[in-house]
Amino acid sequence: MNVLFLVVFIVCTALICVRDPSAFLPALLSGAERAVSLCITLAAVYAVWLGILQVAEDAGALRGLARGMKPLTKKLFRTENESALEKIVVNLSANLLGMGGAATPAGISAMRLLGAEENARYSRAMLFAVNCAGLQLFPTTVVSLRAAAGAASAYDVVLPILLSSLCALIMGVSLVMLLCGRGVRMGRAGMHKEGSDNGGSVRADKKGGRTERCDMRAGGRKGVRR
Amino acid sequence: MSWTAYILPALCAAVLLFASVRKVKVYDSFAGGAAKALPLLKNLFPYVAAVLVLAELFEASGLSAALSSALSPLFSLLGIPEEIAPLVLVKPFSGSGSLSLLTEIFAKYGANSYIARCASVVYASGETVFYLSAVYFAGIEGKRPALPVAIGLISNFIAILLGCLFCRII
Numbered sequence: 001m002n003v004l005f006l007v008v009f010i011v012c013t014a015l016i017c018v019r020d021p022s023a024f025l026p027a028l029l030s031g032a033e034r035a036v037s038l039c040i041t042l043a044a045v046y047a048v049w050l051g052i053l054q055v056a057e058d059a060g061a062l063r064g065l066a067r068g069m070k071p072l073t074k075k076l077f078r079t080e081n082e083s084a085l086e087k088i089v090v091n092l093s094a095n096l097l098g099m100g101g102a103a104t105p106a107g108i109s110a111m112r113l114l115g116a117e118e119n120a121r122y123s124r125a126m127l128f129a130v131n132c133a134g135l136q137l138f139p140t141t142v143v144s145l146r147a148a149a150g151a152a153s154a155y156d157v158v159l160p161i162l163l164s165s166l167c168a169l170i171m172g173v174s175l176v177m178l179l180c181g182r183g184v185r186m187g188r189a190g191m192h193k194e195g196s197d198n199g200g201s202v203r204a205d206k207k208g209g210r211t212e213r214c215d216m217r218a219g220g221r222k223g224v225r226r
Numbered sequence: 227m228s229w230t231a232y233i234l235p236a237l238c239a240a241v242l243l244f245a246s247v248r249k250v251k252v253y254d255s256f257a258g259g260a261a262k263a264l265p266l267l268k269n270l271f272p273y274v275a276a277v278l279v280l281a282e283l284f285e286a287s288g289l290s291a292a293l294s295s296a297l298s299p300l301f302s303l304l305g306i307p308e309e310i311a312p313l314v315l316v317k318p319f320s321g322s323g324s325l326s327l328l329t330e331i332f333a334k335y336g337a338n339s340y341i342a343r344c345a346s347v348v349y350a351s352g353e354t355v356f357y358l359s360a361v362y363f364a365g366i367e368g369k370r371p372a373l374p375v376a377i378g379l380i381s382n383f384i385a386i387l388l389g390c391l392f393c394r395i396i
């Protein structure tokens with residue numbers, strides 16, 4: 001991100017100097033202004049949703065929901081962290097219902113909570129990829145916009161949107177599994193009967209110290225259980 | 227008004243009622259949750275500001291316009307109508323920007339056209355990847371999100387390709 005920021009910034013600055021140097025500062029300031037107004041909007045959105053979420057959490061509703069989806073989410077995100085899984089479930093269901101405002105705060109809390117985990121890199125990448133696909137059961141914004149613009153059948157885009165979102169989801173999930181998932185075996189470690197985890201940690205050696213360590217930890221815990 | 231408008235109020239009311247049945251102090255609990263909003267934003271703001279300043283600079287330098295005109299032949303080769311190239315490029319950066327482009331396309335080409343349908347798919351079938359990465363990875367120490375961002379961009383782009391294809395078939 002640091003390199004990207006530097007390169008884009010320098011290239012754009014050079015270009016803007018060629019065209020119109022006096023536009024440089026206004027551009028920076030209007031960007032910052034957008035950030036301020038976005039954050040004010042977000043503050044309102046977060047206050048509402050974090051409030052409602054807290055009520056749901058205190059009532060134990062989130063825990064129930066998370067427990068119901070745990071078999072699926074545990075495998076996908078490879079984490080055992082209960083509170084992170086709760087937030088992930090909220091994030092996913094809010095996304096499905098098209099409530100981006102509710103999804104983002106929960107997603108951010110989940111990203112933070114995952115930080116304490118062994119597989120943080122993998123779990124975060126997976127959560128991010130799933131969010132990027134933006135799968136929605138019913139794309140309310142587009143359909144209402146189309147209806148307002150006088151489309152003959154405003155709903156004829158629903159199926160293509162659903163299909164292509166699904167493609168994005170499948171692509172994203174499998175790419176994360178392929179590129180970040182090597183050597184991360186914790187979610188499955190408990191299921192192996194015996195012996196196979198050795199192969200796992202040998203393979204992880206190539207990926208460097210971090211993954212190797214967490215594989216060994218997973219193996220160690222399994223040893224205790226046995 | 228369609229029935230989807232009722233989901234949200236019903237859901238929130240259900241949560242509050244359920245909580246009161248469970249003897250949760252609803253008012254205190256809500257306030258406790260809302261109190262977390264500002265600390266969260268304090269952490270987010272610097273990164274959001276950095277990304278948006280960069281996005282604005284990108285727009286003002288003319289680089290985004292040049293890039294979209296340079297890429298439009300490539301896009302039409304891949305089956306994406308070149309009229310929606312700016313939308314494809316803006317989409318990862320800004321939700322509000324791509325929304326205004328979408329309404330522009332609806333007004334210009336008519337909501338029933340193939341172009342408008344493709345634009346709808348482009349708008350709805352992905353998320354604003356860079357914006358999300360700014361928000362999600364903000365303040366997470368030393369973790370470079372380059373790989374997840376690349377994955378998100380690639381899978382969304384393929385989804386756009388397939389979406390334009392679906393628009394032609396369905």
